[in-house]
Amino acid sequence: MTKDHGAMRSALNLIGSVMLPQDTSNCSDRHDTPSAPEFLSHLQPFQTVLLSIATFSTIIVVFLSLVHWFYVYKYVSIEKRRNKLYWLIAVFPVACTCSYIAMCVPRTAVILTCIGVLYYLMCLFVIVSLARHLFGGRESFSTCLQYDDRPIDFRSPPFCCIIPRLPTARSTEKNIRRLEWCVLQAPIVRSIIIFLDVVAVAELREDATSYIRYSDMASLCSLLLAIFGVHTLARVTSNKLSAYCFMSMFRLVDISLLFFSAQQPMIFQNVLLRFNLISCGPLLNAQENAYFVCNFIITCEMLLLSVLATWLLAPRHNAMFDAYRPSMALSETTASLNDTEQSIIIDNGEI
Numbered sequence: 001m002t003k004d005h006g007a008m009r010s011a012l013n014l015i016g017s018v019m020l021p022q023d024t025s026n027c028s029d030r031h032d033t034p035s036a037p038e039f040l041s042h043l044q045p046f047q048t049v050l051l052s053i054a055t056f057s058t059i060i061v062v063f064l065s066l067v068h069w070f071y072v073y074k075y076v077s078i079e080k081r082r083n084k085l086y087w088l089i090a091v092f093p094v095a096c097t098c099s100y101i102a103m104c105v106p107r108t109a110v111i112l113t114c115i116g117v118l119y120y121l122m123c124l125f126v127i128v129s130l131a132r133h134l135f136g137g138r139e140s141f142s143t144c145l146q147y148d149d150r151p152i153d154f155r156s157p158p159f160c161c162i163i164p165r166l167p168t169a170r171s172t173e174k175n176i177r178r179l180e181w182c183v184l185q186a187p188i189v190r191s192i193i194i195f196l197d198v199v200a201v202a203e204l205r206e207d208a209t210s211y212i213r214y215s216d217m218a219s220l221c222s223l224l225l226a227i228f229g230v231h232t233l234a235r236v237t238s239n240k241l242s243a244y245c246f247m248s249m250f251r252l253v254d255i256s257l258l259f260f261s262a263q264q265p266m267i268f269q270n271v272l273l274r275f276n277l278i279s280c281g282p283l284l285n286a287q288e289n290a291y292f293v294c295n296f297i298i299t300c301e302m303l304l305l306s307v308l309a310t311w312l313l314a315p316r317h318n319a320m321f322d323a324y325r326p327s328m329a330l331s332e333t334t335a336s337l338n339d340t341e342q343s344i345i346i347d348n349g350e351i
Contacts, residue, residue, distance in 0.1 A: 034283045036105040042283055050296045051103055057303040058093075058100045064306045065093040075321040080133060085320070087126045091253055092309070094119050095260050096302040099295035106284060109291040113264070114194050120257045121187040121223070124230045127250055128183050131237050134244055138173050145171035145236055152179070156231040158224050171236065182229030189222040223261070230254075243319040248312045252305055259301045264294045 034042075043051065068089045076082045098116040102109040135141035151168035152175055155161050169175050193215045200208040200215075234250045241247070268290040272278045278290050315321035 033107045033288055035107065039106055039283055040104060044281060047292065050293070054100050054103055054296050054299040057299040058096050061096040061299075061302050061306045062093050064310055065089055068310070071315055071321065075315055075324040077323045081130070081320070084126050084130045084133065087123055088130075088249065088253065091120065091123055091256060092302045092306040095256060096299050096306075099260075099298040099302070103292055103295045103299075106288050106292065109288070109295065113261075114190075114197075117219075117223070117257075117261050118187060118190045118194065120253070120260065121190055121226060123253055124226055124257075125180075125183045125187065127253060128180050128230055128233055131233060131241065131246065132176075132180075134241055134246070135237075138176055141237075142171055142173045142176055144240060148240075150236050152176075152232060152236060154232060156228050156235060158227055160228060176233070179229045179233050183226045183233075186222050186226030190219055193219050227254075245313050245318045245320065249309075252309050252312070256302065256305050259305075260298055263297065264291065268294050 069086070072082055072085045072089060076085060095116050098112040102112045132138055132141055135144055150171060152171055153168050154166045155163060160166060197208075197212055197215055200211045204211065230250075231254075234247065238247045268278070273286055273290055276286070278286050278293070280286050281289055284292060313320075315324040
């Protein structure tokens with residue numbers, strides 16, 4: 001029993017060291033993270049350049065989000081659909097703004113990353129809810145998939161995609177609801193963990209590090225389950241919702257989540273910091289410098305994805321914008337999936 005407990009603890013410590021490696025930098029003098037006024041008044045030349053570029057990127061991303069908001073407000077006639085799209089429109093500006101503020105205020109880097117990931121997790125569930133809405137409800141969703149004989153294939157990222165043979169499941173309402181819960185649990189779990197982390201840091205101070213490491217492991221497991229659920233649902237809907245550019249929308253959110261949440265632990269912590277490729281500065285230690293550079297890269301990536309979204313999801317070829325061209329030709333291509341499936345069911349009943 002003792003050996004099993006020791007093996008379990010060793011495994012958890014190994015996983016924790018991969019997720020949150022210890023700071024191995026050789027900083028001669030340790031100091032607290034500087035406040036925003038102190039940091040901004042003593043910027044190094046490279047930090048000034050990066051911060052200037054990040055400012056420009058953030059302004060452009062926010063401007064493009066306002067353009068996206070205008071088109072959704074004016075050319076999407078269904079209020080429920082508009083409300084869901086408003087959440088997704090804010091993905092890039094929220095991520096970009098969180099990263100930009102974290103660059104200017106180094107003390108907020110960790111908490112803003114947590115807030116940004118929480119918003120992403122909420123948007124993953126909004127994507128699932130949007131797919132259900134476009135089908136006309138969960139019952140119509142299930143009926144449509146079963147009519148096309150499309151089972152739920154579990155070979156989805158992040159891990160099940162590498163398993164060659166997995167059993168499939170029928171596209172019943174119950175199974176679809178289970179996948180929805182896989183996605184919905186993530187923002188709930190993340191919110192609880194953020195609250196507990198704040199309490200732990202306030203009470204335990206420096207001793208909260210080990211607790212935060214294990215809570216981050218729980219957050220990671222929850223995030224991976226949500227990614228599995230949303231990928232599984234998105235794959236079975238890809239053909240039916242192609243007129244709405246649904247997969248393009250999903251891929252943009254998915255890729256931006258990867259950039260926002262995975263770069264810091266996978267590249268900066270486990271490669272650049274572990275091998276001392278990022279050094280200490282006059283004000284920031286190596287870990288804080290890594291956050292600064294990573295947040296700069298995220299602002300540039302959000303700008304690129306925002307421009308790409310403007311092109312890929314343009315109203316001229318996106319049935320989501322049902323009021324953009326109210327012509328007969330467009331009406332035929334943007335007909336409701338719910339009406340289509342109901343007509344199929346009626347035809348089958350007559351036969």
